Amino acid sequence: MDELTRLAAIEDIKQLKHRYFRCVDMKDWDLIDTVFHDDFVGDFRGSATDPVTGFNAAPDATSEVIYGREATVESFRAAGATFTSVHHGHNPEITITSPTSAHGIWALFDTLRFPEGNMAEFQAYGHYHETYEKVDGAWKIKSSRLTRLRVDTFMR
């Protein structure tokens, strides 16, 4: 692949993931529907577990891998109704493997504030390990797996 195509793909994938973050935090569930591949696979099983202590702050919500764009958007919509969230992506390492495929690693900081329930706040740090595919001229997130460095919870 020529260098210009590679750089354009990297920028487009960065903007794809940035749009994902904005949709999550602004709860724009119609727009977030456009970022996922139809066959998206989301493995967020480690997303609430501190790797040092082993404590899982949300065992029910993180017990299963999510398959498909529609199920993913519904899952985000349901979770998003329970908190105010902030998700910031950092340190992207995007590798383009063909004109229509790529993979990448992102660092993540996210914090959730719950107006109700035992948990008042959740703050965590980790990495997304993702793949991307270009479908009909637009990059989509094909798969996403989240690993954690640290998970902090603040109870009421």
Next chain:
Amino acid sequence: MDELTRLAAIEDIKQLKHRYFRCVDMKDWDLIDTVFHDDFVGDFRGSATDPVTGFNAAPDATSEVIYGREATVESFRAAGATFTSVHHGHNPEITITSPTSAHGIWALFDTLRFPEGNMAEFQAYGHYHETYEKVDGAWKIKSSRLTRLRVDTFMR
């Protein structure tokens, strides 16, 4: 516009905003003068208000839209004298609309520490909604509006 020109404009606008952040936190008021368009419009009226609680941590400082580069730099200089600040821009989505115009959205984390007064610290999350214009070969921030996801204040 060709792809190379688009990518160069995006990188230059990112560096423009990154220089803005560095100037604010390092209090480099001479250099920050170079990032704003002469007719800059800054709408920071929502910058200190938590959208969930409605609490405004700085009603006087955020009551009016700021017009013009000179008034903006003076306003930053005055505010900057009262705190130590950190401003980190994230998740940029920059769209180039012509060889000399662009718009963009950025996520923001910022924290202020006040050595004096009732408020000890201010920490907040939100989004910049901005326009850019290229003047005499250099991109400038033409307008900026800040919306918030969450505002936290820590009083003495």
Next chain:
Amino acid sequence: MDELTRLAAIEDIKQLKHRYFRCVDMKDWDLIDTVFHDDFVGDFRGSATDPVTGFNAAPDATSEVIYGREATVESFRAAGATFTSVHHGHNPEITITSPTSAHGIWALFDTLRFPEGNMAEFQAYGHYHETYEKVDGAWKIKSSRLTRLRVDTFMR
């Protein structure tokens, strides 16, 4: 230098620094060996000192400039054994000065959690001031100096 070469160099240097951050936080000391120039110079003498209060949270670990790739990796390995860390780089301003040389400024947020000892957590904000050199086709970090805006420590 032509614009395409400039943009590719900037992206490659961003990914170099992002790999550095990932290696530090995932404690991948074999991979981090590939990011440093053989003659790397690391000036982290200001890394633990709050510029407002003057308090140095780690005077022993920050007393000397580190010279050379091997000594740097060993120093990172020794420090990394004592904490869980998160390092996020922000706001990069990378300037390419020749086909094989560049310099850049990055904003940093980092937080360390210590399972043992008097200090439970360390959180800080600052800037890296760095130079880069391309050696045998790969960009390397040639020098790095860290300055701080703010250092917060949480004792047991």
